[in-house]
Amino acid sequence: MRIRVTATASSVARRGVRTAACAAVCAALLLTGCSAFSDRAADGGRDQGKGTTAGKNGDTAPLSGRSGAPRRPVPRGKGSRLPDDFNGDGRRDLVLNDLVKAAGDTYGDDAGIGIVYGTATARGLDPAVRQILSPRKHGARVDGTLPAAFDAEAACDLDGDGFGDLIVATDPPYDGIGAPPVPLQILFGGPDGLGASGTGGDGNGGRAVVLRIPAKARAGDEWPDHPVCGDFDGDGETDLAVTASAGQVSYLRGPFSRAGAPRAASAPIPGGGPVLEAPTPKADVNGDGYDDLVPHTRARTLGTAAKGELLLGGPDGPTREGGAYRFKAVRFPTAPRLPSGSGRALTELLGTADFTGDGRQDLVTRTHRGERTDLIALYASGADRPVITFSTSIFLGQSG
Secondary structure, three states: OOOEOOOOHHHHHHHHHHHHHHHHHHOOOOOOOOOOHHHHHOOOOEEOOOOOOOOOOOOOOOEOOOOOOOOOOOOOOOOOOOOOOOOOOOOOOEEEOOOOOOOOOOOOOOOOEEEEEEOOOOOOEEEEEEEEEOHHHHOOOEOOEOOOOOEEEEEEOOOOOOOOEEEEEOOOOOOOOOOOOOOEEEEOOOOOOOOOOOOOOOOOOOOOEEOOOOHHHOOOOOOOOOOEEEOOOOOOOOEEEEEEOOOEEEEEEOOOOOOOOOOEEOOOEOOOOOEEEOOOOOOOOOOOOOOOEEEEOOOOOOOOOEEEEEEEOOOOOOOEEEEEEEEOOOOOOOOOOOOOOOOOOEEEEEEEEOOOOOOOOEEEEEEEEOOOEEEEEEEOOOOOOOOEEEOHHHHOOOOO
16 A cells, blocks of 8 residues: 555645745746645544543553653664655654644744654554654755755655655745746655665765656646656556646656656646545556556545546556546544643544554544644554554654
8 A cells, every 4th residue: 555645734734835925926827736735634634622631542641752752763674565664674654744833833934744663563653763854954955945845745665675755745946937846855765764864875965856857747837746656557666646737647657766857757648637646545446457546626635535537557657537436434433632721623534554564454643732732543453442642742852
């Protein structure tokens, strides 16, 4: 399964800032591509009401410590076939876009992306083995400018080295003339995880590289966005599909170089939409050996039912109309209780995948109240109580 990274309302707000800035410089241009993958969980959370205590969420108390929360180094891996195993140790890792902010920092810069690495324990994820990715330390400069926004979009092994890579949406400078720059960047994984530099590292000094979309694969003046990983041509390598203008798809064939360039690209494919998504739980819907694609007219909330139209993969990529497709709703377990406080608590689905290593699909949710209180919960397949909960406040005070 190819994990899709989801962000929530606060990251949508950051995207709104980027969109507004685009509109200011683009004047009459219609910029529909600035909204990215995070929109899918923007407003589908459940109202859980007021919580009581945070210590009754499963068989572990939530890890809520700040800079004093325990930390362990990322274990070195040798490579695996999991798309979201960034250090290659054979365990899935968890990507978190929305991290709670410290008091007084509501309007601060993007806190970055949190990574919690999987382990060989029965609980799978270990919040002590974590990493924060910041635009300051890990972003690529565009025209000499580091990005201010840094939101994870998709995870997959783009260069075929056995270590998952992360595709990130940024906000490059744009003067409103001609096609906008590509806002997507790739942060490569390695034996020590994402963005590791030095021996065995990514070869880019720990920084991302800008995704290179050849001019012949682009169309119009919309921002390329909503990347979807998949082996659309059935050659065993990971490809990438990205939105283009007028409902078209930029199809980039893998493997990708460490400079962010695809092996090949063709003219934009018709039949797409402003939002792209992979079918779930199987990317190859009809079992013909080619992964498929689902375009949407608008972003959907992850875990909710929705209808779309298939683009079936084939030797030339996702070029064939495949008829209607339906995403099934995901049943949410009982949400963990937040610490006592006022305000509405929302629960959102972050992803479904086998995090515990038993071969079955687990579920990860985020319950939060505003931008200062949250709990991440991992539920083993079919369970109604989480095997572990923790707050993203563990990333506070950790430099990226």
